[in-house]
Amino acid sequence: MKLHEFQAKELFAGAGLPVPEGRVADSVQAAVEAAEALGYPAAIKAQVHAGGRGKAGGIRLARDRQEAQAAADAIIGMTLATAQTAGRGHTVRRVLVEQGQQIKDELYLSILPDRATASMMIIASTEGGMNIEEVAGTTPERIIRVRVNPLVGLQPFHLRQVAFGLGLRGDLFKSFCGLLQKLYSLVVSRDLLLAEINPLAVTEDDRLVLLDAKVEVDSSALFRHKDLAALHDPSEDDPLEAEAKKYHLNYIRLDGNIGTMVNGAGLAMATMDIIKQAGGEPANFLDVGGGANAEMIENGFRILLSDPDVRAILINIFGGILRCDVLATGVVEAAAKVALKLPVVVRMEGTNAEEGRRILNDSGLELITADGLQDAAEKIATIARQL
Amino acid sequence: MSIWVGNDTRLLVQGITGTEGRFHTLQCVQYGTNVVAGVTPGKGGQDVEDIPVFNTVREAVADTRANTSMIFVPPPFAADAILEAADAGIGLIVCITEGIPAHDMLRVKNGLAGSTSRLIGPNCPGIISPGTAKVGIMPGPIHKPGGIGVISRSGTLTYEVVHQLTAQGLGQSTCIGIGGDPVVGSNFIDCLTAFAGDNKTTGLVMVGEIGGNAEEEAAAFIRENIKVPVVGFIAGLTAPPGRRMGHAGAIVSGTSGTASSKIAVMRDCGLHVCEELGRLGEFCADIFTG
Numbered sequence: 001m002k003l004h005e006f007q008a009k010e011l012f013a014g015a016g017l018p019v020p021e022g023r024v025a026d027s028v029q030a031a032v033e034a035a036e037a038l039g040y041p042a043a044i045k046a047q048v049h050a051g052g053r054g055k056a057g058g059i060r061l062a063r064d065r066q067e068a069q070a071a072a073d074a075i076i077g078m079t080l081a082t083a084q085t086a087g088r089g090h091t092v093r094r095v096l097v098e099q100g101q102q103i104k105d106e107l108y109l110s111i112l113p114d115r116a117t118a119s120m121m122i123i124a125s126t127e128g129g130m131n132i133e134e135v136a137g138t139t140p141e142r143i144i145r146v147r148v149n150p151l152v153g154l155q156p157f158h159l160r161q162v163a164f165g166l167g168l169r170g171d172l173f174k175s176f177c178g179l180l181q182k183l184y185s186l187v188v189s190r191d192l193l194l195a196e197i198n199p200l201a202v203t204e205d206d207r208l209v210l211l212d213a214k215v216e217v218d219s220s221a222l223f224r225h226k227d228l229a230a231l232h233d234p235s236e237d238d239p240l241e242a243e244a245k246k247y248h249l250n251y252i253r254l255d256g257n258i259g260t261m262v263n264g265a266g267l268a269m270a271t272m273d274i275i276k277q278a279g280g281e282p283a284n285f286l287d288v289g290g291g292a293n294a295e296m297i298e299n300g301f302r303i304l305l306s307d308p309d310v311r312a313i314l315i316n317i318f319g320g321i322l323r324c325d326v327l328a329t330g331v332v333e334a335a336a337k338v339a340l341k342l343p344v345v346v347r348m349e350g351t352n353a354e355e356g357r358r359i360l361n362d363s364g365l366e367l368i369t370a371d372g373l374q375d376a377a378e379k380i381a382t383i384a385r386q387l
Numbered sequence: 388m389s390i391w392v393g394n395d396t397r398l399l400v401q402g403i404t405g406t407e408g409r410f411h412t413l414q415c416v417q418y419g420t421n422v423v424a425g426v427t428p429g430k431g432g433q434d435v436e437d438i439p440v441f442n443t444v445r446e447a448v449a450d451t452r453a454n455t456s457m458i459f460v461p462p463p464f465a466a467d468a469i470l471e472a473a474d475a476g477i478g479l480i481v482c483i484t485e486g487i488p489a490h491d492m493l494r495v496k497n498g499l500a501g502s503t504s505r506l507i508g509p510n511c512p513g514i515i516s517p518g519t520a521k522v523g524i525m526p527g528p529i530h531k532p533g534g535i536g537v538i539s540r541s542g543t544l545t546y547e548v549v550h551q552l553t554a555q556g557l558g559q560s561t562c563i564g565i566g567g568d569p570v571v572g573s574n575f576i577d578c579l580t581a582f583a584g585d586n587k588t589t590g591l592v593m594v595g596e597i598g599g600n601a602e603e604e605a606a607a608f609i610r611e612n613i614k615v616p617v618v619g620f621i622a623g624l625t626a627p628p629g630r631r632m633g634h635a636g637a638i639v640s641g642t643s644g645t646a647s648s649k650i651a652v653m654r655d656c657g658l659h660v661c662e663e664l665g666r667l668g669e670f671c672a673d674i675f676t677g
Contacts, residue, residue, distance in 0.1 A: 113489050113490065113493055113569070113570070115569035115570050115599055116599070116600065116601075118492075118493050118496035118497055118570050119493070119497075120493070149497055150490070150493040150494050150497055151494060151497045151498060188490060191488055191489070191490050193489060218488050218489050218490065220462060220486045220487060220488045220489070221488035221489075221490065221491075223462075223463055224463070224488075252630050254627065262543075263543050264541060264542045264543030264544060265541065265567060266539070266540060266541020266542065266543065266544030266545075266567065266594070266596050266622050267541065267542075267543040267544040267547055267622075269544075269596060269597070269622040269623040269625075269626055270544055270547075270620075270622040270623075270664045272623075272625045272626070273622065273623070273624040273625050273646075273664065274663075274664060274665060275625075276624065276625040277624075277662070277663060282625060285626075285630075290524070290542060290543070318543040318546045318547050318550070319526070320512075320524065320525060320526045320542070320543060320546055349547075349550060350526050350529065350546060350550070351526055372665070373547065373551075373664055373665040374663075374665030374666060375665075376665070377663075377665045
């Protein structure tokens with residue numbers, strides 16, 4: 001679960017980390033008042049779950065009231081599509097207004113669990129303010145990676161490796177080590193999958209300030225962090241994705257016109273691939289999970305059909321825990337309720353597949369049953385060509 | 388004819404009294420797996436269809452000589468359950484539970500490093516040696532005893548692959564779902580190493596997906612160490628970057644972890660890569676019997 005920048009900074013401030021003084025505003029007037037109170041220059045920053053806001057015009061600097069007004073006016077209500085939003089725009093509902101800083105230097109710092117080594121990884125660089133993947137690509141020698149065994153925890157030598165690696169000396173060295181220690185504790189104690197500070201600014205008077213903050217909380221760990229769970233912002237979710245989540249369905253909306261419903265994430269991905277290879281474009285990823293019941297299938301089907309772009313549907317179920325007769329019942333009930341008009345190709349295999357096919361055949365619905373995956377692919381291809 | 392589970396398996400089920408635990412325990416029994424005990428704290432002394440239930444794994448092991456554990460414990464308690472099984476000296480721990488916090492798994496993985504226990508999963512369908520032992524939630528009847536080893540990151544996608552193999556008359560030695568989480572107990576290379584030591588396994592199918600670089604590392608290992616033919620498949624050719632496709636590990640970030648880059652590396656390392664799932668069975672028949 002991603003946090004907004006202002007939420008991340010509140011979390012950081014609570015852990016004793018230095019963030020700029022700032023206020024959240026959801027109207028132009030409130031933003032101007034915040035800038036007036038904080039003093040100029042002030043930074044006005046769009047609060048959406050997207051990286052690359054600066055380049056997309058979502059962050060502006062104001063030197064006086066007039067500029068603050070103009071900046072807030074331009075940002076609040078804008079639809080922000082950045083290099084990291086995969087073509088989908090986010091409507092800006094809030095801005096964070098912050099005190100501007102006199103910056104001498106910009107560093108990069110992040111901490112995240114590293115899957116390959118099952119360790120905590122600290123990544124730092126002197127090239128702050130840039131896209132870190134670009135830095136890694138062009139000047140990999142400027143990236144410092146330090147791995148920490150989670151059972152041993154962060155040791156002083158880890159701190160020295162990072163701080164000396166960044167070329168820090170004297171008081172700055174000391175304050176950086178203190179900052180890194182607090183950040184590491186926060187990441188572990190709050191089950192964060194990512195804490196990224198880019199840039200971590202060094203001010204003209206040699207203070208460290210966390211200028212930007214990106215935080216992702218482990219959704220699987222929210223059961224022990226009720227306060228973080230409450231920070232979830234449903235307005236950032238696609239409405240259909242949010243609806244699906246209510247029924248414990250894993251749904252991701254895509255750009256195509258062929259809806260899919262599959263059990264299991266791997267098979268769902270492979271089914272999307274099959275549609276694409278057959279010349280169609282998948283409209284979504286929908287994994288109904290291994291233990292889906294008739295009601296979940298019905299809700300999944302309803303969500304598929306409420307996407308106006310969907311012109312045909314491919315259902316691919318390999319019955320294991322989820323029995324095919326249960327699936328078939330769910331599909332028939334949902335189709336009856338919505339007065340189905342779209343072509344639907346159904347491919348079922350595994351537990352109780354025969355019974356499932358019988359239910360579909362006896363339903364009176366015009367469903368196209370497929371015998372095997374290849375047959376399903378060819379049938380959906382034929383339909384895709386006619387769309 | 389198999390690795391890790393077989394006729395010697397003496398299975399213990401942690402979380403046996405829950406709905407899922409009970410259901411799948413009985414499915415395993417029905418398949419012929421030797422299920423010797425269950426563990427649910429506070430329910431020691433009860434039984435599930437004549438399988439004795441214990442309060443702790445140590446008690447269960449002392450009484451029944453269980454050597455393998457299958458875990459259905461809910462996510463908040465699953466890390467503890469894995470470590471308890473390891474502490475009791477269980478050799479093979481298969482964790483089915485989905486949704487264990489990532490930081491918990493980091494600690495578990497490092498905690499197991501010094502032990503003799505092997506972990507499969509979490510968030511996996513389990514492991515089956517067709518005809519002898521099923522330790523997991525996969526449908527038994529789609530499998531057939533034989534010589535093909537199957538290793539996969541997915542659940543139902545594995546069933547699809549196995550189903551197609553069986554339809555082609557290609558039986559399986561052992562099929563393992565290693566799990567879709569970023570941190571798993573056993574990776575492709577651990578499984579490949581074990582298969583390399585099983586002279587009855589005559590071919591391998593590796594089913595991967597987008598995200599991370601486990602498939603690339605496995606491919607390099609195969610080039611150096613595996614003598615039997617290996618068929619590879621990657622799910623997620625069409626997955627858009629930056630979106631997590633169900634599995635916590637399945638995400639394309641930047642240019643890394645894409646299906647096409649994985650496929651290129653696998654081909655370079657001598658794997659036979661099939662890009663069409665619908666034809667995977669036929670493709671395997673060509674490679675393994677052609």
